Amino acid sequence: MLAPLSAALTMAAILGSGLMAGLFFAFSTAVMAALARLPDGQSAAAMNAVNVVILNPVFLTVFMGMTVVALALGARAVLGWSQPGSAWLLAGSVCYLVGIFGVTAAFNVPLNDALAAAPGDAQVWSRYLAEWVPWNHVRTLAGLAALACFTMARQ
Known part of the structure; x- marks a missing residue:
């Protein structure tokens, strides 16, 4: 009974x-390179629009749903440590929870909020690009690592 659920959650985690x-x-x-080519006010306004539009049901279902799935698979890995693939499930869960959810909450969202509070400020936009983009690279790599780990867990 739990094996099919675990398999389904792992597939959901991969996707x-x-x-x-x-x-x-x-x-x-x-996207960020294109926005960086626009005048500061236009680029900040465009990014602020993206930050509003992205908070839609489809994105939030995947982003927050993956957080729940990663927590469940992490718990399954710890509780069933002797099961094949448990280390990969735990690694994938940590990659998602820390590298995507944690980085988003700790770095990208506060930077988004600061940009929204000062949309025409060139210094805020410059700081935004300098800080937001590297943290986004971390999220990209964490997502790829989570994908690889969850895939390995199915082997």
Whole structure:
């Protein structure tokens, strides 16, 4: 009974990690570079619009749903440590929870809030780019690592 649930959660984790890694990859490789080419006021306004629009049911279901899935799989890994793939499940869960959820909450969201509070401030935008983008790279790599770990757990 628990094996099919664990398998389903692991597949959900693979898909969710891939979606999040892909989203962050797109921002790291294209979106932020494009915004950086715009005049400061336009780029900050565009990013503020993205930050509002992204908080939609589809994104939040994947982002927060993956947090719940990672917690469940992490608990399953610890409680069933002798089961095959447990170390991979725990590693994938930590990658998602710390590298995506934690980094987002601790770094990207506060930077988003600061940008929203001062949309026309060129110094705020410059700081935003200098800090937000590297943390987004961390989220991208964490998503890829989580994807790889959850995939290895199915072997």
